[in-house]
Amino acid sequence: xxxxxxxxxxxxxxxxxxxxxxxxxxxxxxxxxxxxxxxxxxxxxxxxxxxxxxxxxxxxxxxxxxxxxxxxxxxxxxxxxxxxxxxxxxxxxxxxxxxxxxxxxxxxxxxxxxxxxxxxxxxxxxxxxxxxxxxxxxxxxxxxxxxxxxxxxxxxxxxxxxxxxxxxxxxxxxxxxxxxxxxxxxxxxxxxxxxxxxxxxxxxxxxxxxxxxxxxxxxxxxxxxxxxxxxxxxxxxxxxxxxxxxxxxxxxxxxxxxxxxxxxxxxxxxxxxxxxxxxxxxxxxxxxxx
Amino acid sequence: xxxxxxxxxxxxxxxxxxxxxxxxxxxxxxxxxxxxxxxxxxxxxxxxxxxxxxxxxxxxxxxxxxxxxxxxxxxxxxxxxxxxxxxxxxxxxxxxxxxxxxxxxxxxxxxxxxxxxxxxxxxxxxxxxxxxxxxxxxxxxxxxxxxxxxxxxxxxxxxxxxxxxxxxxxxxxxxxxxxxxxxxxxxxxxxxxxxxxxxxxxxxxxxxxxxxxxxxxxxxxxxxxxxxxxxxxxxxxxxxxxxxxxxxxxxxxxxxxxxxxxxxxxxxxxxxxxxxxxxxxxxxxxxxxxxxxxxxxxxxxxxxxxxxxxxxxx
Numbered sequence: 001x002x003x004x005x006x007x008x009x010x011x012x013x014x015x016x017x018x019x020x021x022x023x024x025x026x027x028x029x030x031x032x033x034x035x036x037x038x039x040x041x042x043x044x045x046x047x048x049x050x051x052x053x054x055x056x057x058x059x060x061x062x063x064x065x066x067x068x069x070x071x072x073x074x075x076x077x078x079x080x081x082x083x084x085x086x087x088x089x090x091x092x093x094x095x096x097x098x099x100x101x102x103x104x105x106x107x108x109x110x111x112x113x114x115x116x117x118x119x120x121x122x123x124x125x126x127x128x129x130x131x132x133x134x135x136x137x138x139x140x141x142x143x144x145x146x147x148x149x150x151x152x153x154x155x156x157x158x159x160x161x162x163x164x165x166x167x168x169x170x171x172x173x174x175x176x177x178x179x180x181x182x183x184x185x186x187x188x189x190x191x192x193x194x195x196x197x198x199x200x201x202x203x204x205x206x207x208x209x210x211x212x213x214x215x216x217x218x219x220x221x222x223x224x225x226x227x228x229x230x231x232x233x234x235x236x237x238x239x240x241x242x243x244x245x246x247x248x249x250x251x252x253x254x255x256x257x258x259x260x261x262x263x264x265x266x267x268x269x270x271x272x273x274x275x276x277x278x279x280x281x282x283x284x285x286x287x288x289x290x
Numbered sequence: 291x292x293x294x295x296x297x298x299x300x301x302x303x304x305x306x307x308x309x310x311x312x313x314x315x316x317x318x319x320x321x322x323x324x325x326x327x328x329x330x331x332x333x334x335x336x337x338x339x340x341x342x343x344x345x346x347x348x349x350x351x352x353x354x355x356x357x358x359x360x361x362x363x364x365x366x367x368x369x370x371x372x373x374x375x376x377x378x379x380x381x382x383x384x385x386x387x388x389x390x391x392x393x394x395x396x397x398x399x400x401x402x403x404x405x406x407x408x409x410x411x412x413x414x415x416x417x418x419x420x421x422x423x424x425x426x427x428x429x430x431x432x433x434x435x436x437x438x439x440x441x442x443x444x445x446x447x448x449x450x451x452x453x454x455x456x457x458x459x460x461x462x463x464x465x466x467x468x469x470x471x472x473x474x475x476x477x478x479x480x481x482x483x484x485x486x487x488x489x490x491x492x493x494x495x496x497x498x499x500x501x502x503x504x505x506x507x508x509x510x511x512x513x514x515x516x517x518x519x520x521x522x523x524x525x526x527x528x529x530x531x532x533x534x535x536x537x538x539x540x541x542x543x544x545x546x547x548x549x550x551x552x553x554x555x556x557x558x559x560x561x562x563x564x565x566x567x568x569x570x571x572x573x574x575x576x577x578x579x580x581x582x583x584x585x586x587x588x589x590x591x592x593x594x595x596x597x598x599x600x601x602x603x604x
Contacts, residue, residue, distance in 0.1 A: 121308035126573035128539050129554045133566060136558050137320035213433045217540050220435050221555065233433075240439055240544075244447060255436035263431035 004275050014271020020264030024257070028079035036070065039077040040228045043068035053247045063249035065235075066242065071249060074230040075257050081224075081231045082261060085146060085215045086208045092150025094204055097157025102188045104158065105165025115158065122155040128217065135223045145224070149211055160203055164196035198276035206269035209262035216258050232258050298585060302578045309574040310362055314355050317563045323347075327561050328371050345371075358567070367568035372560050377568040381550065385572075388542070388549035392534035394469045399476035400527050404516070406477070407484025411492060412511055422481060429478025438471035438544045468545045472538060476530040480523055487519030494518075520591045528584030532577040 008014055027034060037043070043051040044067055051068035054060050062071035104115035134148035168174060169192070177187045218224035219233030227234060232254040239250025325342040326333070342348050346357065361367055367377035410422040429437075445452045445467060452466055491497060492515055500510045539551035550569060557565035 117304055117308060120305045121312055124305055124309055124574040124577045125312075126535075126554075126570055126577070127533065129551075129558075129566075129570060129573065132539070132555065133316070133320075133558050133570075137561075209431065216433050217435065220433075220540060221543060233435075236436055236439065243439065243443060248443060251436070251439050255432070255439065258436065259428065259432045262433075263427060266427070266431055 008271060008275045011271045011274060013267045014274070017264045017267025017269075017271060020260050021268055024079050024261050024264065025083060027076050028083055031073075031076045031080065035073040035076050037073045039069065039073040039230045041069060041073075043070070053242065053245070053250075055247075056249055062253040063247070065238065065250050071235075071253055074235060075232070075253050078230040078232045078235065078254060079257065079261070081219075081229065082212045082215060082258070085142075085149065086212045086265075088143075088146035089149035089153065089211050089215075090204050090208055092147055093153035093157055093207070094200070096150065096154035098161050098193070098200065100154065101158035101161025102165050102193065105162040106169060106184060106188055106192065112162070116162070119155040119158050122152065125152070127152060128214070131214065131218065132221070132223055135218060142225070145215075145218075149214060153207065153211065156207070157200065157203065160199060161196065164199060165192055168192055168195055199273075202269055202273045202276060205265055205272055209265040209269075212258065212262055212265070295582075295586065298582050302582065305578060306575060309571060310359060311355075313567050313570045313574075314358055317567050318351060318354070320561075324371055324561060324563055362571065367571070368564035370557075370565050371562045372557075372565075377564045380565060381553065381568055381572055384548060384550045384553045387547060388535060388538055388551060391465060391468055391472060391538055391541070391547070391549060392531050394465065395473035395534055396476065396527055396531040398469055398473035399480055399530060400523070402473070403477040403480025404484050404520075404523060406481035408488060408511065408516060410481065410485040411488035414489065423485070426478040426481040426485075429474050430482070432475070434471055434475060435540050435544050437474050438467070438541060441467050441470055468541050468547060471544070472534060472541045476526070476534075479530075480526060483522050483526060484516075484519060487522055488515055491515045491518045517591055521588055524584055524587050524591065528580045532573075532580040535573055535576050 043064070047068065051064055052066055054064040054068075056063045060070050060072065062075055064070060065074070100115045100119075104112040131148055131152055134151070135145055138144040138148060165188075174187060174191055177191045182190070215224055216231075216233030216236070219231040220237045222234075222237070224233055225231040235254040236251045239247065239252075239254070242250055323338070323342075325338050325345060325347055328345075329338045329341050339348075346354055358368075365378055367381075369375060370377055370380050373380075406422045406426065410419045413419050452463060488511075497510060497515055500514050505514075535550065538549060539555055541547075542549045542551040543555060550573070553565065554569050556562075557569065
C-alpha cells in the first residue's frame with residue numbers, strides 16, 4: 001500500500017487534480033473569509049451605475065455583473081452548490097447502484113434478470129430530458145434535485161458492481177463464509193463489498209465531473225438552483241446576454257470554474273484508477289453525460 | 291448475420307417495453323392536471339371535466355396504458371395538448387435538424403478525435419503529443435454551453451466570420467457553430483481513447499513484424515494499427531450520437547435551433563405529456579437502434595469477431 005501511495009504522490013496529473021479539487025473545496029468552505037462582498041450584495045444601490053459591469057480589476061478580481069454584484073464572490077460561493085450536488089447525487093447513485101448491483105451479482109437468476117433489465121431501460125433513456133422532466137415536475141427543492149440526478153445515474157454503478165460481484169462470488173473466502181452459514185446480506189456487506197470497492201471509488205470520482213456538468217447544464221436552462229443563490233451554470237446563462245456588449249467576464253469565469261473542478265475530478269479519478277485498479281486502463285469513465 | 295441481428299432485435303424488445311412503461315408511469319403520476327392546463331385558468335369545472343373525458347384521463351390508469359401501448363405499436367402517440375396536432379408529426383418536423391446536427395457533430399468528433407489521437411500516439415512524448423493531450427483534457431472538462439459561448443465570442447464577436455444564432459435561411463453556415471460546440475467534447479474523448487488504443491496496438495508483435503517487413507509508415511499506422519484500435523472508438527461514437535439526439539437540448543436552446551431537444555424543453559414547460567412521452571420513447575428507440583448498428587460494425591474492424599462470440603477460423 002505504501003508503494004501504491006508513493007506511486008500516487010509521484011503521479012503529477014493526479015496530484016494536480018487533487019490540488020484543484022482541494023483548493024476549490026476549501027474556497028467553498030471558507031467563502032466568507034476570502035471574499036470581500038456577499039454574493040447577493042447589489043452594490044448599485046449604494047454606489048450607483050459605476051459598479052455595473054466593471055471589468056476585472058484590483059477591487060473586483062472577476063469583475064461585476066449588471067446589478068453590481070462581485071463576480072469573484074459569486075464564483076466562490078457557486079462552488080458550494082456544485083460540490084454539494086456532486087457529492088449528494090453521487091452518494092444516492094452509489095447507494096442505489098451498489099445495493100441493486102450486489103443483489104444482481106450475488107443472487108443471479110430472476111433477481112439478476114430484473115435488475116439488469118431495469119438498468120438497460122435506464123441506460124436507453126434520454127438522460128438530460130429525463131432529469132429535466134423530473135426536476136420540473138417534482139416540487140422545488142435541492143434534496144429532490146440530488147435525488148433526481150442520483151436516480152438516473154444508478155444504472156452505471158449497478159452494472160459495474162454486478163460485474164465485480166460476479167468476479168469474486170466464486171472465490172474461496174466467499175464460499176467459506178457461505179459454508180459457515182452466513183446470510184446473503186452479511187456475506188455481501190462483510191466479505192464481498194470491501195473487496196470490490198476500488199473500481200467503484202474510481203467510477204464515483206470520475207462520475208463527479210459528469211454530475212457537476214449536468215447540474216451546470218440544468219442551471220443554465222433555468223431548472224437548477226434558483227436565483228439569487230449563486231450557481232455557475234446560471235451565471236453563464238445570465239452573462240451570455242451581455243457577451244455582445246463586451247462583458248465577457250460574467251460568463252467566462254464561472255465557465256473556467258466548472259472546467260477547473262471537472263478537470264480536477266477527472267485527473268484525480270484517473271490517478272486513483274492507476275493506483276487501485278490498474279488493470280482497467282480504458283478512458284470510459286471520463287465520459288460524463290453532461 | 292441475419293440470425294445475430296434478429297437475436298439482438300429480440301433482446302431489445304424488453305428494454306423498449308420497459309421504456310414505454312416507465313415513461314407512461316412517470317408522466318401519469320406527476321402532479322398537475324393536464325385537462326385544467328388545456329382549459330386555461332378561467333375554465334369552469336364542466337369544461338375541465340369534458341376535456342378530461344375527451345383525453346380519456348377519467349379512465350383507469352391501466353386502460354390508459356393499454357391504449358398508449360397499442361398506439362405506440364401503430365405509431366399513434368396521441369395528440370399534443372398544446373396544438374392538438376399528432377405527436378408523431380410534431381416530432382418528425384423537428385427531427386431532421388437534430389439528426390443533421392448529431393450526425394455532423396459525430397463526424398467532426400470522429401475525424402478530429404481520431405486524427406489527434408493517432409498523431410499523439412505515433413509522436414508519443416513529443417510536443418505535439420503533450421499539446422494534443424492538454425487540448426483533449428480541457429475539451430473533456432468544459433461544458434458544451436460554455437464552449438458554445440466561447441466559439442460565439444471568437445467567430446461572431448471578434449472575427450465576425452459566421453452568423454450567431456438561429457437557423458437563418460436554413461443554410462449549413464448556421465450549423466457550423468452548433469456542430470463545433472456539440473462535437474468538441476466527444477472529439478476530445480475520442481482522441482484520448484484512440485491514443486490509448488493505438489499505444490497498446492503499436493506494441494503488438496504483428497506491428498513490429500509490419501515494420502520489419504519494411505512497410506511504409508502510413509500502411510503500418512493506418513492499415514494495421516488504427517483498424518484494431520477502432521472498436522472502442524466506434525462504440526463511443528455511436529453512444530455519443532445517440533445521446534446527442536436527445537441531449538442536444540442545451541446546444542439547441544443556446545443557438546435557438548428548433549430541433550427535437552428544444553421541443554422537449556418546450557413540452558416540459560407546457561406539461562405537454564403526449565409530446566414528452568413520444569419524444570422520450572423515440573429517443574430511447576434511437577439509442578437502442580444506434581447501439582445495435584454499432585455492434586454490427588465491429589466485424590469491419592476485427593474480422594475475428596464472428597457474431598455470437600466464435601472466431602471465424604475455429
